[in-house]
Amino acid sequence: MRADYGADEPYAALGEVAIEGWRRWNAAWPVRRFHETGVAFLCRAPMAPGGYEHDSYQVLTRRGHPLERLDAAAIARRFPALGNGVHVDGYWNPMGGWAESGAVVAALVAQAIARGVTVRAGVAIGGVVDDGSRVVGATIDHAIVRADLVLVCAGAWTAALVPELAGALRATGQPVFHLAPADPTSFTADRFPVFGADLARTGWYGFPLTDGVVKLANHGVGVALAPDAPAAARVVRDSDESSLRGFLAAALPALADAPIVRTRLCVYGDSADGHFWIAPHPDRPGLAIAAGGSGHAFKFAPVLGDLIADLVTGGDHPLAARFRWRPEQRAVRSEEAARFTGLA
Numbered sequence: 001m002r003a004d005y006g007a008d009e010p011y012a013a014l015g016e017v018a019i020e021g022w023r024r025w026n027a028a029w030p031v032r033r034f035h036e037t038g039v040a041f042l043c044r045a046p047m048a049p050g051g052y053e054h055d056s057y058q059v060l061t062r063r064g065h066p067l068e069r070l071d072a073a074a075i076a077r078r079f080p081a082l083g084n085g086v087h088v089d090g091y092w093n094p095m096g097g098w099a100e101s102g103a104v105v106a107a108l109v110a111q112a113i114a115r116g117v118t119v120r121a122g123v124a125i126g127g128v129v130d131d132g133s134r135v136v137g138a139t140i141d142h143a144i145v146r147a148d149l150v151l152v153c154a155g156a157w158t159a160a161l162v163p164e165l166a167g168a169l170r171a172t173g174q175p176v177f178h179l180a181p182a183d184p185t186s187f188t189a190d191r192f193p194v195f196g197a198d199l200a201r202t203g204w205y206g207f208p209l210t211d212g213v214v215k216l217a218n219h220g221v222g223v224a225l226a227p228d229a230p231a232a233a234r235v236v237r238d239s240d241e242s243s244l245r246g247f248l249a250a251a252l253p254a255l256a257d258a259p260i261v262r263t264r265l266c267v268y269g270d271s272a273d274g275h276f277w278i279a280p281h282p283d284r285p286g287l288a289i290a291a292g293g294s295g296h297a298f299k300f301a302p303v304l305g306d307l308i309a310d311l312v313t314g315g316d317h318p319l320a321a322r323f324r325w326r327p328e329q330r331a332v333r334s335e336e337a338a339r340f341t342g343l344a
């Protein structure tokens with residue numbers, strides 16, 4: 001959860017509103033599921049214009065965030081496990097942290113049901129039903145569920161239901177590792193916050209100790225996946241593990257030999273430019289899409305409902321142009337400032 005988006009101020013502004021929303025949700029829930037540990041974005045060379053950390057620092061400082069600039073000595077003092085001298089510059093932002101995503105989704109489903117939403121869990125939508133002039137519903141178990149508006153928000157699987165999006169939305173697998181540190185005391189949130197380790201240049205980011213493990217993942221190029229790839233195909237590659245070990249040896253030596261206790265290849269639903277895809281279908285009345293999370297949508301959960309409702313019903317929003325229907329978009333490089341694209 002971060003409002004740190006490089007020079008991209010519209011996302012920063014949306015991130016701020018979303019984090020306020022997470023705080024509100026926390027206050028309303030019986031337990032806190034958003035953990036505002038703060039976020040540290042560190043880099044291996046002095047921050048410079050055009051860089052993710054520099055530009056985030058400038059934008060957020062201008063927007064009033066009380067950021068703490070960190071040099072190598074401050075990094076070593078504040079966050080010892082990250083302070084072996086590889087990271088020489090960066091900052092800490094007290095706004096931001098991490099959320100228990102599974103518990104959050106479960107809580108939101110329960111709230112929706114309590115407000116009268118019918119939720120059919122554990123069933124697959126077979127397809128979108130078109131009567132020749134407009135979309136009139138969707139099939140579940142071969143039965144048609146009729147609707148005035150069908151909103152497909154099937155993440156990385158969206159193109160299976162709306163095949164014309166196959167070239168525009170792609171599934172990519174991103175490696176996630178859970179490691180068990182020998183000495184957990186260096187990895188508690190006060191000494192090891194949510195961090196990005198030269199994020200846009202390495203892709204590596206991580207989280208404080210939870211249930212005895214430290215979670216590290218790569219926000220990067222990933223590997224192309226078939227949307228219907230079975231769970232068994234979603235495994236990290238040897239090259240992902242070598243890359244992780246190389247990163248740890250250089251930047252996080254206290255974890256260099258830590259055993260990996262769990263791995264996953266998580267699926268991003270990527271648009272070509274890394275922006276979300278939230279729009280009515282231009283040629284199929286009755287159908288709209290909210291997808292293209294591109295690995296950075298979860299944080300916006302508290303604002304996405306209203307935003308999607310506005311955009312799919314023809315309303316306006318400062319980000320409407322970005323999230324528009326844009327099959328012509330064929331950029332190979334994500335414009336999301338934090339994402340490692342493999343390109344200098």
Ligand SMILES: Cc1cc2nc3c(=O)[nH]c(=O)nc-3n(C[C@H](O)[C@H](O)[C@H](O)COP(=O)(O)OP(=O)(O)OC[C@H]3O[C@@H](n4cnc5c(N)ncnc54)[C@H](O)[C@@H]3O)c2cc1C
Pocket residue numbers: 001123124125126153154155156157158161174176217266267268269290291292293294295296297298299300
């Ligand atoms: C490893 C990893 C780390 C991430 N970290 C972050 C982060 O730190 N911050 C952040 O903001 N975002 C993060 N994200 C991205 C975030 O999780 C996604 O952007 C977000 O979940 C996208 O939401 P969505 O609703 O579009 O898709 P999803 O969350 O994928 O939801 C789509 C749902 O549709 C269901 N579905 C698909 N097809 C059908 C069908 N035919 N019938 C019925 N149901 C169907 C799927 O089962 C799924 O439950 C991360 C993603 C991954 C994989």
